[in-house]
Amino acid sequence: MDRSRRAVLAAVLSGSVGAAFLSPASGYLDRFAPLSGDYWDAAASGSPSTVESPHGSATVRYDDDRVPTVEGESDAALAYAVGYTQATDRRFQMDLFVRRMRGELAAAVGEQGVESDRFHRQMDFTAAAEANWSALSDTETGAALSAFADGVRDATGDGTLAAEFQLLDYEPSEWSPVDTLLVQKQIGWGLTGSFRTLRNAALAEALDAGAAAELYPERLDHDFPILRPSASFGSQGQETPTEAQKTAMRDETEESRAVDLAFARWASAFESPDGVGSNSWVVSGEYTDTGDPLLANDPHLSLLAPPLWYRQHLRAPELAVGGVAFPGVPFVVIGENDAGAWGFTNAGADSIDFYRYDADGETYRYGDETREFDRRTETIEVSGGPNREVTVRKSVHGPVLERYGQRVGVAWVGLQANRTPAAVRELNYSDGRESAMTALQKFDHPTQNAVYADREGNTQYYMTGLVPRRFTDGEAVAGNRVFDGSAKEGEWAGFEPYGVPDRTAFVPSAEKPQEADPDYVATANQRIVADDQLDHYLAEAYSAPWRGKRIYDLLDERATSDEPIDFEYLRRVQRDVSDERAALFVPTILDARSEMDAPARAAADELVEWDYRMTRDSRAALYFAFFVDAYRSRVFDPAFDAAGLDDRFYPNDWVLLHLPPDSRWFADPPGGGPRTRAETIAVAMADAVEAVDEAGYEVYGDYNRTAIDHPFDQSFLNYPRYPTDGSPATVQNVRQGSGVGSSYRLLARFDGQPSESVIPGGNAGSPFSEHYDNQLRDWADGEYRPQEATTTGDPDVRFAAGGDDA
Incomplete structure (x- = not known):
């Protein structure tokens, strides 16, 4: 199997962003005839021109790239139409997001999904999404998720199922609001669900502690943080672990906390592939030719066919927003509205910890107590093979992963209810920096470097997300080792697995890195600030600063020249391929x-x-x-x-x-x-x-070519191979062999001209659509499409309230 196929297989059966897709393995199709009549019927199907909506009237107009502009007479009418539209284009993709997170992949694909299902059942992401729904169901966000689910359901019932369902001979489960929240959990896991701590522990055992420390240093030695020394932000309290504490943590290697190499390797298969990251930067109008700010963002996530992102424009009373959403999510995640634009990169804050216990069968010691693991047995349905049973255990800290005779407890911020869906919705409706910041402060998970700019000239950097505060015997500690859970080490204040957290116990919003109205700020997953500027432990490690340094060098070069940073220069920076x-x-x-x-x-x-x-x-x-x-x-x-x-x-x-x-x-x-x-x-x-x-x-x-494949790895489903520029270390990012790269490129402006964007493929999920891969060539060549709503002309689809065709 070649490098790219190995990478996609690893991505699918792991927790990577966008990895809710099957591996490209033609074996999935052994029982089916790809060119059967059912397949062609599915390929030829399309949405009707008029749809009866239980939530009110709406319209959909597609542009030349099949990017929909969805307009609704109300928020509910809009959400219903968005659900219907996304499901028409991406229903199979949406189903696989949810199947993997629920641990139901093997029911569709057979034996190859069993290990993935075992892991996801043990983590019980479904219970976390259900806790999220309990917290959101009675809110405006909950109402939108319900209407969206209704739209997905009706689209699934109105037409022939997508071709992939025909090939695998199954029907999707009915979509629910919990499924949308599972998509959000999947994205959060892909960005923060790292098993680095377990690998470090196993590496120290396999080689020695000195070798492990050299290969995985606490901090990379460089002077290229996101917030440079001139930046300032609120900082109070004294909870940063001392260097002596950090050293003690690294040096402790008691047998009770040793991690078996096989277990670490198994767990690591369910995290993001190498290269997941992103770029973003925002430039003040003080440095531009128009006096208006500029913003750029390109998340480096899984490159898949069809793409990870779905482009859309949404219109409703008091709403005009455009950008991209993850299929299964009704709101624009990255994009712009009439007031401003925003983007995200992964902040890398440590959102996960691991615990070993003094255990005896179904009991474990917790301080002076002996407790029983919460335990149940579930059945993994396996298509074409014998079903499996998996034991799901939980401790006081959360789920217990069990494999190869080892049990490791996991605490992860994403296993509790969060407000992130509400935060994204409020960003869509924001009318300037103040309301955007209010929304971002509710962005509980995952931790992100958010950049924002608006038409009033305001710019902002803010680190989102709940950052745990860990304590052992009342002392602040870092999360860079496997804790002794029985000794109550590394306890998280305010954490409630599968419940609602006490957010006041996490790092306060005012004490997280942020900067208002910077001249310009660039984020590329590198260290956010120097450690001596922080009063809280944030992360075990960050990405190398290759991209961050290069972006700052280019911005510095132009800012200190006689030329302004204009839109063409913004484009040039995003397309830079100097390694x-x-x-x-x-x-x-x-x-x-x-x-x-x-x-x-x-x-x-x-x-x-x-x-x-790194040119082609x-x-x-x-x-x-x-x-x-x-x-x-x-x-x-x-x-x-x-x-x-x-x-x-x-x-x-x-x-x-x-x-x-x-x-x-x-x-x-x-x-x-x-x-x-x-x-x-x-x-x-x-x-x-x-x-x-x-x-x-x-x-x-x-x-260096666009090796982006459909999960079935069939020639008529895979994307064309185009030569392209860039490398894992360049701003124009592509990581050949890992299936990761710039999954969406956005250049936002506020001078009356349209912003620009592109995705590596097309909006349509059907390989028989002209819009299946029609943006791929532009993406490979570093070109863009205008990001404009389509608001004139006859609608392609009308949603009529109560069957009214008017």
């Missing part, structure tokens, strides 16, 4: 030329005059991309293979490329023999040349 890894390491590669054989030296010579840009027509970019992969393997694989570690345990490239010549990974590695860094570079370059030659690639675009 900071290359700028750092190519000189080191060239210094090792004397150690290389002739073919490797010839490849290194391609790098001499290279401008470090570059041979140097091709060699560099393959070199980094080969160098990573040459440095770590001898030790990793000996310890039974796979590539899920690789550190990030910041760590790899900053290893000094005297690093233990060269001079005294935990596995394999000593070698110099130059020798390792030379062998890695030879490996890269061999891999390029074997593949027959001539330039980077031969390798």
